[in-house]
Amino acid sequence: MNLDHDPARRPSMLIVDDTPDNLVLMSDLLKDAYLIKVANSGEKALKIVRRGAPPDLILLDVMMPGLSGHEVARELKDDAQTRDIPIIFLTSLSSEQDEALGLGLGAADYITKPIRPPVLLARVEMQLKVKAAADILRDHNARLEQEVARRTQELMAVQDATISAMTWLCEMRDNETGNHIRRTQRYIEVLANHLRHHPRFAHFLDDATIMLLFKSAPLHDIGKIGIPDRILLKPGRLTPEEFEIMKTHTTLGRDAIAQAEKHLGIDVPFLRLAREIAHGHQEKWDGSGYPEGRSGDDIPISARLMAVADVYDALISRRVYKPGMPHAQAVKTIQEGRGSHFDPDIVDAFLARADGFREIAERFADTEADMARQIDALAFIADPP
Structure with a gap:
């Protein structure tokens, strides 16, 4: 080993043995090449390791009063701060079972006494090289x-910025508010x-998916960007022909997101969920929804959740063309749609958390300024400049 004569840069070593003559012998053998610390008990060895910079290698006797070498090794290997320090057992226990036990405790090597200096020096040097490579x-x-x-943080920031920009486009085109x-x-x-622990949904609703649902949800109506203003912002009931055009926002939204996925060339989970939500949130449990008339579990879970929300x-919500329905009445309406419009289990979850829905609605209620913007948008359609 090419040794550096600067003591501050030499490898450090802790020698642990309860016999003073052995400590002197080992120290004399190694002190010219290594920075040496000694401990005459397992307890002192642990204190030395834990109170300062950990040594690069530990030479550890097995049979000591108090803590044995085996117990010291267990404590060091159980501690994340010290588990990577290589340990060489130095012991008079020479059976195969003793060696297997020592190596099983995580020791890097096992040398039996009496020590042969050339063998010890060679194996110490080898373990230090292995440790240097591991470090x-x-x-x-x-x-x-x-x-x-x-990079992940950057990607998340780009993802959030993309969602924000696309959501802003939706807000600019729709008379509904950002709220x-x-x-x-x-x-x-x-x-x-x-629903995360419900038997029907637990396989899908883990922490990561719930976070992605939260991020993807704002894009559920992104397809409305492609709906003409005369229909999108119409203050009254749509004609059958106009409604058929309005219904295409689900397919337009799916296709827009699918195009983004195609350009990326990789699977992006939040875009996949956004595509499912945009395309399927107008489907109904009994198959009477649109755009494809899917029913039951054939409708993606993400879209079924968004349907209720x-x-x-x-x-x-209050709009310029209608008053907002009281919370209790809205809850009753959702309940009446259980098993026809909505997944029954999702309705049950909604009923269990209805107070939470009300709190969200109150916290993010539309303001008079929001209503004024809707009126301005309608005025623009009625009398464009």
Whole structure:
């Protein structure tokens, strides 16, 4: 081993033995190449390791009064701060069972007494080389993890910015307010958290998916960007022909998100959920919805959750062409749609968390300024400049 004569840069070693002559012998043998610390008991060894910079290697006797070498090794290997320090057992216990026990405790090597200096020096040097390589690999992996974390944070920021920009486009085109978006994404989060342990939904609703549902929900009506203003902002009831055009917003939304996925060339979970929600949130449990007339479990869970969230908010929301429905009446309407419009189990979750829905609706209620913007939008359609 090419040793550096600067003491501050030499490998450090802790020698643990209850026999003073052995400590002197080992120290004399190793002191020219290594920084040496000694301990005459297992208890002192643990104190030395834990109170300062950990040694690069530990030479550890097995049979000692108090804590044995085996017990010291167990404590060191159970501690995340010390488990990577290589341990070489130095012991008079020479059976195969003793060696297997020592190596099984995580020791890097096992040398029996009496010590042969050339053998000890060679095996110490080998273990220090292995440790140096492992340290380099750990440092490299730590840097990689930091870089992955940084890139992930950047991707999350880009994802959030993309959602924000697309949501802003929806708000600019629709006469509903940004508060509708904020409310519906919180409604869907409440439902998902309530159902996360339900037998029908537990396979789908883990922490990551619930977070992605929250992020994807604002894009449920993104397809309305493609609906003409004369229909999208019409203050009264749509004609059958106009309604057929309005219904296409589900397909337009799906296709817009699918196009974004195609350009990316990779599967992006939040876009997949956003596509499901945009396309399927107007489907009904009994198959009478649109655009495809899907029914039951054939409708994605994400879309079934959004169906309840979206309808509840539409019912309670005041618009220039209708008053908002009282919470209790909206709850009754959702309940009446159990098993026809909505998944029965999701309705049950809604009924269990109805007070939470009401709190969200009150916290993100539309203001008079929101209503004024709706009126301005309608005025623009009625009398464009």
